[in-house]
Amino acid sequence: MLQVVWFKRDLRLYDHRPLTEALARGPVICLYVIEDEYWALADTSQRQWDFIRECLQDLHLELQFRQGTLSVARGDVVQILDRIYAECGRFCLHSHEETGNLWTYERDQAVAQWCRQHDTVWREHAQMGVRRAGNDRDTWASHWQKWMSQPCLGAPEHIPAFSAPGSLPPSQWPQQMHPHNRLPCPGRQPGGRRQGLDILQSFLNTRGEFYRGSISSPLTAEDGCSRLSPYLATGCIGMRELVTCLRQARARSRSVRWNTSLSAFESRLWWHCHFIQKLEDEPEMEIQNLHPATNQLDREYDPDMMTAWQEGKTGWPMVDACMRYLIHHGWGNFRMRAMLVSVATYPLWQPWQPVAHWLASLFTDYEPGIHYPQIQMQAGTTGINIPRIYNPTLQAQRLDPEGHFIRRWVPELRSVSNHWIHQPWLMSQRQQREAQVVIGDDYPMPLVDFSQASRQAKARLTAIRDDNFRQQANDIGEKHGSRKRGSRKAGPRMKQENKKAREAGQMSLF
Helix, strand or coil: CEEEEEECCCCCCCCCHHHHHHHCCCCEEEEEEECCCHHHCCCCCHHHHHHHHHHHHHHHHHHHHCCCCEEEEECCHHHHHHHHHHHHCCEEEEEECCCCCHHHHHHHHHHHHHHHHCCCCEEEECCCCCCCCCCCHHHHHHHHHHHHHCCCCCCCCCCCCCCCCCCECHHHCCCCCCCCCCCCCCCCCCCCHHHHHHHHHHHHHCHHHHHHHHCCCHHHHHHHCCCCHHHHHCCCCCHHHHHHHHHHHHHHCCCHHHHHHHHHHHHHHHHHHHHHHHHHHCHHHHCCCCCHHHHHHCCCCCHHHHHHHHCCCCCCHHHHHHHHHHHHHCCCCHHHHHHHHHHHHCCCCCCHHHHHHHHHHHCCCCCHHHHHHHHHHHHCCCCCCCCCCCCHHHHHHHHCCCCHHHHHHCHHHCCCCCCCCCCHHHCCHHHHHHCCCCECCCECCCCCCHHHHHHHHHHHHHHCCCHHHHHHHHHHHHHHCCCCCCCCCCCHHHHHHHHHHHHHCCCCCC
């Protein structure tokens, strides 16, 4: 019987169980579907498609080298499956499980219904340490360790895949996909497995040594972070493959600093899957507040404030520098991302949903399972996380004390002295003339008074935290909370270490 391998967020051949099992069962079609509806969503963008198109080109060459071909079709997946069924007869469908956004979740439900109607077997396989069935968090950590310890499947040497009816040759793969968000991204990382493996090797051989101490500041994060997130998000590199390589590097290392950094990085991979599990268990987290009481916060959308925030014109230099950097590179470290969300949802008091969509569209490493739980955590709507209101001035003074990052990305302030670079609105008119910048004209005043707006935000959060709030928060914690590396019966020292880890922002993987 014909086997159809549906590639989604798994654009590789190595450690690809759906492909390996399909090849053992019969002739294979390797299918990727370009879905126009998906590429018109608010959380997708042209820069994401550009990255994926390069991944597809790389995958196509890998298949050609193994006497196979990648069938790229454009349209609705169900209609394309209909076409294959009509022209080729019955088949078995293979894929990895996907924890995507609500659109892909509903798309997969439609595919499952089609399979039932056509008596078609759909074999789905886990791609990382995320479980589709069951919400038992007490055994999740051991499950993750067991899954990551299994040996990786090699890439098949011979893949005699053939083309699906109606598939497009590479010359006809669309260049432009997103109708709206086509912001240029000149600093974007190139897509493809080969590029990802090169970055992985550079991290394991050189860059990773100072990982732990360089991931917070925007001055050092660009090189100090792994920079593997877009390759993980698109599946060019598999999670188990990455963990295996990491553990092998740790076994070879004789340096305390290397071991500390690589151990810290592996903990981030654990948290990577932990957050994706949250969305897997509760897909509505993309649009609904996790804690229902936070619906009372009633954040009102202000288009002028949102536009200023989106364009990097809030009047807070570090915030604006981070947004402009993100627009240019399609990437930012965890601290930059968290601060952007915090500023938008606390002092500016904007609803987190449009904030989430805008940032998602800018990330070339957009991973819904990390993105939406993290957005809600930073926006204070989970009920199980301590609200963190990032002060952009204090963050700038700590992470960019001499203003090098700010001056690079906010050139309006390039002549402002170190003393005023973090709070240029406090300069006198004479000082503004000397710095060749007029605050309010050349560079904006802060949109709101940060201290006053933050106090108001805290008061609103405090007002809803009654006994019922806490009981509901306990229930949410039971469903989604971390059982870091063990059971809830961990000793005081382990609990303290876990608390410190959470407060430090474990998701600084990026």
